[in-house]
Amino acid sequence: MKKNIFAMIIPSLLFTPSFVIASELYFPSQPAVISSEDDARLWVESQYPLLSGEPLTGLVFDKETESLAAKQYRFYQDIVNGKACHSTVVVDVDKKTHQVIQLFTHLKSVDQCTNAKLDQRQVQLDMMGDHADVTAARTVDAVVQVFDPDPVTQLKSSTLKYTQVLPQSVYQQHDNIEVTEINGVRYLSNSRVQMVDVKAFDIDGDNIQEADVINSQQGLTTSVNDFIYRRDIADYEAGDTAFLNTMAFYHIDQSIRYLNSLGFDLFSQPVRVDAFFGNKDNSTTYSAQNLIVFGNGMSADAEDAGVILHELAHMINYRLISNWEEGDTGAIGEGLGDYWAASYTYRNNPYYDIDTVFRWDGINTSKISTRTVNDSEAKYISGLEYPAHVVRNGSNVDQLWSTPLFSTLKAAVAEKGDIAHAEVDKIIWEGIAALGAGATMPQAAQSIIQAAHLLHPHDAYYAKTFRFYFQQHNILSNSIAYYAPQFLEKNDNHQSLTVDAYNMTHAPLGNVVIDINPSINEGYDFEKFNNHQALKVNVNLSQAPRCGERFWVDINTSINIGDSQKVQQQNTQLPFVMCKPILSLPVKDVNSLLVDAKAINDLGVVAVGEKNMSLAINSEDLLSDNFAISLDIEHPRISDLKVSIITPAGDQEIPLLVYENIKPTQFKRLLMAKYNNKLKALVGIPLKGLWQLKIIDRVPGEKGKLVSWGIANISSYQQPDSNKTDSKHEHKSQSLVTNNSKSGGSVGWISWLLMVSALFIRHFGHGKKD
Numbered sequence: 001m002k003k004n005i006f007a008m009i010i011p012s013l014l015f016t017p018s019f020v021i022a023s024e025l026y027f028p029s030q031p032a033v034i035s036s037e038d039d040a041r042l043w044v045e046s047q048y049p050l051l052s053g054e055p056l057t058g059l060v061f062d063k064e065t066e067s068l069a070a071k072q073y074r075f076y077q078d079i080v081n082g083k084a085c086h087s088t089v090v091v092d093v094d095k096k097t098h099q100v101i102q103l104f105t106h107l108k109s110v111d112q113c114t115n116a117k118l119d120q121r122q123v124q125l126d127m128m129g130d131h132a133d134v135t136a137a138r139t140v141d142a143v144v145q146v147f148d149p150d151p152v153t154q155l156k157s158s159t160l161k162y163t164q165v166l167p168q169s170v171y172q173q174h175d176n177i178e179v180t181e182i183n184g185v186r187y188l189s190n191s192r193v194q195m196v197d198v199k200a201f202d203i204d205g206d207n208i209q210e211a212d213v214i215n216s217q218q219g220l221t222t223s224v225n226d227f228i229y230r231r232d233i234a235d236y237e238a239g240d241t242a243f244l245n246t247m248a249f250y251h252i253d254q255s256i257r258y259l260n261s262l263g264f265d266l267f268s269q270p271v272r273v274d275a276f277f278g279n280k281d282n283s284t285t286y287s288a289q290n291l292i293v294f295g296n297g298m299s300a301d302a303e304d305a306g307v308i309l310h311e312l313a314h315m316i317n318y319r320l321i322s323n324w325e326e327g328d329t330g331a332i333g334e335g336l337g338d339y340w341a342a343s344y345t346y347r348n349n350p351y352y353d354i355d356t357v358f359r360w361d362g363i364n365t366s367k368i369s370t371r372t373v374n375d376s377e378a379k380y381i382s383g384l385e386y387p388a389h390v391v392r393n394g395s396n397v398d399q400l401w402s403t404p405l406f407s408t409l410k411a412a413v414a415e416k417g418d419i420a421h422a423e424v425d426k427i428i429w430e431g432i433a434a435l436g437a438g439a440t441m442p443q444a445a446q447s448i449i450q451a452a453h454l455l456h457p458h459d460a461y462y463a464k465t466f467r468f469y470f471q472q473h474n475i476l477s478n479s480i481a482y483y484a485p486q487f488l489e490k491n492d493n494h495q496s497l498t499v500d501a502y503n504m505t506h507a508p509l510g511n512v513v514i515d516i517n518p519s520i521n522e523g524y525d526f527e528k529f530n531n532h533q534a535l536k537v538n539v540n541l542s543q544a545p546r547c548g549e550r551f552w553v554d555i556n557t558s559i560n561i562g563d564s565q566k567v568q569q570q571n572t573q574l575p576f577v578m579c580k581p582i583l584s585l586p587v588k589d590v591n592s593l594l595v596d597a598k599a600i601n602d603l604g605v606v607a608v609g610e611k612n613m614s615l616a617i618n619s620e621d622l623l624s625d626n627f628a629i630s631l632d633i634e635h636p637r638i639s640d641l642k643v644s645i646i647t648p649a650g651d652q653e654i655p656l657l658v659y660e661n662i663k664p665t666q667f668k669r670l671l672m673a674k675y676n677n678k679l680k681a682l683v684g685i686p687l688k689g690l691w692q693l694k695i696i697d698r699v700p701g702e703k704g705k706l707v708s709w710g711i712a713n714i715s716s717y718q719q720p721d722s723n724k725t726d727s728k729h730e731h732k733s734q735s736l737v738t739n740n741s742k743s744g745g746s747v748g749w750i751s752w753l754l755m756v757s758a759l760f761i762r763h764f765g766h767g768k769k770d
């Protein structure tokens with residue numbers, strides 16, 4: 001569940017990228033109506049060859065599952081151990097129209113399944129039925145006393161210590177909580193959750209049940225009335241875990257009731273929970289055994305509702321998809337757990353440290369092991385596998401998945417109010433429900449966006465917002481990325497330039513049609529689009545604004561992946577700035593090699609490479625609201641790099657480039673404060689002093705160099721009619737943009753950041769096209 005993320009800097013690029021277990025998600029274009037498992041099987045057998053080009057027969061029906069708006073017909077392959085090795089075919093069907101929405105497949109070869117085994121580990125539990133006659137059971141209401149969600153949040157203090165005596169104000173009481181009474185004795189048990197005590201468990205799967213350690217056998221907590229207990233950490237070891245049992249019971253119960261209120265009915269059998277299981281700083285959810293156990297390492301995990309809800313989310317995940325294994329399911333599951341914990345706390349305590357999960361448990365362990373659901377630097381790299389908890393390419397993978405979900409939630413609550421909590425939660429679980437074993441992050445993201453369309457057919461807000469945040473973290477990217485020079489010249493009514501188009505997928509794209517507006521060219525039509533195409537474009541500038549203003553070019557791309565699949569439409573808006581700026585100060589030519597990250601040991605622990613460059617400026621000017629930072633970096637893999645600028649006073653560090661997935665190997669741009677919100681923080685400060693540029697490389701293997709950089713006010717622009725005069729004065733040191741797009745020099749730059757902020761404004765309607 002939760003471990004110190006820094007202790008697990010696991011191989012980033014040292015392991016071999018793995019494409020071994022491929023799963024696929026298809027969106028068929030032909031409507032098909034499916035009303036039974038037989039329909040679904042026949043449809044797959046007839047359509048799969050058209051969708052994938054491969055035959056597929058021999059499907060065994062596994063089960064039918066149901067989400068809010070869809071039904072899933074689940075199959076596995078008819079090969080030896082086909083179920084145990086998680087082979088999966090899921091046909092997702094709209095409940096109303098019975099039409100196929102999407103098809104998910106995770107297919108295996110015979111070899112991959114030879115040694116697979118189902119999880120048949122046995123567990124021996126101490127349960128209510130061992131102590132009382134359950135036929136005499138009745139449901140009664142009781143009061144419970146708990147942390148809600150945890151002491152740190154309750155007291156708004158992160159300096160609390162686990163070992164200190166906590167004041168009564170840290171507790172909350174909740175009434176009308178359903179418990180079970182048998183012959184006057186009350187148990188923490190109801191139709192949703194049942195507290196148990198693990199007596200023995202064959203955890204290692206050798207068919208022998210190991211007796212649980214003595215100090216974790218506490219029996220069951222009972223009461224003749226209410227469940228009002230205080231924590232006493234000395235008592236836990238002595239076997240008195242009544243408070244922990246009450247915590248786990250209450251929080252799991254309320255969360256399942258909330259899930260029911262969303263319309264998901266997944267807990268026909270109560271989930272079984274042991275709130276104090278062994279002295280390990282680890283809590284675990286077991287799908288096949290329908291069991292959640294909480295650990296007691298440095299602290300008792302069940303003292304923190306965040307940990308409890310994280311584990312429950314694993315169980316929700318398993319109830320939707322019982323074989324949630326392989327692919328990126330590990331990291332996705334952890335991210336869902338963190339999201340479920342964080343979103344509960346956010347619903348109830350919206351103003352305190354909303355981005356941190358495990359606020360209490362995380363500060364109680366020897367190392368800080370809280371996690372965040374706001375990791376803006378986490379980026380997905382396709383082709384790698386994402387198991388639970390690891391670090392990939394410098395990012396904690398759990399945070400990589402939780403962050404776009406939680407960012408969507410925060411944006412939606414700001415836009416639509418509290419109703420968004422339930423709506424975002426519904427969309428996420430609906431999207432997950434349509435998947436199967438082997439799902440990857442991009443597939444889960446697409447499935448969630450599809451669910452947003454399904455649940456909100458007349459309101460694209462949720463689909464757009466999810467897409468925006470998944471793109472922020474490269475979990476989704478456009479199939480084709482476009483790069484062009486940053487500046488347009490205003491000397492005529494049109495300008496010819498080159499737009500570089502890159503295929504961002506791993507395979508050639510078929511039937512790509514590209515239409516660029518405003519342009520005086522015809523569109524482009526590619527039967528096969530491989531790696532890169534240089535598009536010669538003549539941009540129509542008859543409507544162009546003044547120098548220094550932005551001019552937008554729209555690129556509409558349609559990609560026909562296959563005759564049986566929906567055509568992909570992509571709309572890209574490239575911002576250009578009219579005329580080249582002239583700066584008040586020269587840029588500094590550096591031509592210095594950067595420091596690459598280094599692998600420290602065989603486990604792939606990485607030391608980031610860091611290089612700091614300084615620039616002394618002797619000018620009495622202040623930075624105006626039209627200043628700019630010039631940056632020219634060459635690196636074979638720009639996504640390795642984070643670049644920040646540090647002010648002379650040392651009080652501000654502003655990120656300029658943050659591990660962006662950029663195809664060209666040169667980042668040569670002028671970052672203009674008027675189009676970059678992060679830079680606005682520097683407006684008004686003196687230019688004078690020693691500026692620093694900090695360049696971090698977090699992935700070993702590729703080295704780059706800093707060509708030049710600078711910071712200055714924009715004093716004017718190269719005017720069309722003074723072009724010739726200007727070019728005379730265009731000394732190398734003073735020209736920030738030495739590559740003239742007309743001269744066919746190196747490709748200029750469209751600011752990814754600029755583009756994102758622009759798209760954000762456009763998607764969310766807080767601004768207008770300028």
Ligand SMILES: [Zn+2]
Nearest residue numbers: 001002334337
């Ligand atoms: Zn977990």
